[in-house]
Amino acid sequence: MNEKYHEKDPMSDVISDDYRILQIISRFGIKLGFGDQTVEATCRGAGVDVNTFLTVVNYVKDPAHARISEMAEQVNVPALIAYLKNSHSYFVDFRLPGIRRKLLEAIDLSTGNRLAMLILRFYDEYAQEVSHHMTFENEHVHPFVETLLQGRLPVETFRNIEEQYDEQHACIEKSLTELKNIIVKYYPSDNSAQLMGEVLMDIFMTDEDLHSHCHMEDTLFAECIRRLEHDVRQKGGESTLPLPTDEKAEPAGTDLSEREKEIIVQVAKGLSNKEIADALFISVNTVMTHRRNISRKLQIRSAAGFTIYAIANGLISLDDVQL
Ligand SMILES: [Fe+2]
Ligand SMILES: [Fe+2]
Known part of the structure; x- marks a missing residue:
């Protein structure tokens, strides 16, 4: 064609x-x-x-x-929002639960297989993260745009929302890539190679689909929002009440410190923040700061993700993991 x-x-x-x-x-x-x-x-x-x-x-x-700029001119923003909302329902209510059902068939949970349990936990936390992000878009980003469409200017600016947008997209995309790698590299699917192959195909396709969705939001949808906000400002739109926001992104930097590795090991052993603080003679606030920094560096937020990272990088043995 x-x-x-x-x-x-x-x-x-x-x-x-x-x-x-x-x-x-x-x-x-x-x-x-x-x-x-x-x-x-x-x-x-x-x-x-x-x-x-x-x-x-x-x-x-x-x-x-x-050509994002030309494309943004062609778009009817309410129609694009309706499309994005339906895409969210597809991922959260259909695609991700479908993969979980197949994953349950493919992994062996009957014999207390620790790696299988960790993979399932990692997946559940990942699905929750995607759901959290898409709820954030449905409940905060889309209403923000709808306010602009009414010719009113929210006190929150898109520049502010954009930081969270980028950070959350990077996280959910990285997590799915991580899950693929963990299964491919570390899961011995002795009796269920075909089932696991099917799940992996689904995960690869969802990864691609989700990447395309996030990329469209980061480029085309973001451009539509910037234009709308610019137009409303030019016309002197009224300000409305501020919208709620999540935590701000932290500054850049990538290498884990020795202390951060220690924290990951403690999390993998199943210790709470308070227990980690006591074990390392630091305050709970310091533990929380370390965990935030680790999440930012590794793009991993969940305890199960920390645990799999610790195992994959030889920081802890599978036998030491608390399930
Ligand atoms: Fe989205
Ligand atoms: Fe998104």
Whole structure:
């Protein structure tokens, strides 16, 4: 097909050209069975903004060459928000629970396999992190944009929200990559190689899908928000009450100190912050600061993630892990 999809292309040809468009169609609420209709006719029939649909599919087809500024002009922001919300439901309510069901079939929990239990715990904490992030977007970012769409200026600026956005995207993407690596490198799937292969395929595809979703938010959606905010400012929009925000990102830096490694080992052994503070003769606040710094450096937030990191890097043996 062409380099880009156009409104007169038959919808069935677009799907045959790139099967990933199937997911986009369902997230826009378009049902299959459109016969030989064009993209334009199918979208109109489903009450979907044609330009927004085309912008999203062309972005997914070739994100590296996406002209974000031009694309942002074509987008109907409420239609894009509806698409992103449906994508969140897809990940949180359908995709991630589906992977968990397959993971449960593939790993061996019956014999108290510690690594299997850690992988499952890591996955559950990861799914919770994705859900937390998408709830943050649904409850804070989207209402922020909806306020702008009403011509009002929230006291919170997008620049402020953007920091959390970037940090959370980096975390959820890194965690899934970590999970893939842990399973591939360390999980011996003796009797369930096929099942584990299936789960890994699902995880790889979800990783790609989630990366595309986050990347679109970081670029196209962010550009739409910046433009809206700029327009409302130009028109002298009224300020509204501040929106709640999460913690701010911390400064850069990557190497773990010896003290931080000690903290990771204590967390892997199952100690609470208070117990770690007592064991290392430091305050609970200092432990919490160390844990925040470690999370920032490793892009790992969960205790299960710390534990797997500690095992994978030889800081602790699997036998010392508290389950
Ligand atoms: Fe999102
Ligand atoms: Fe996001």
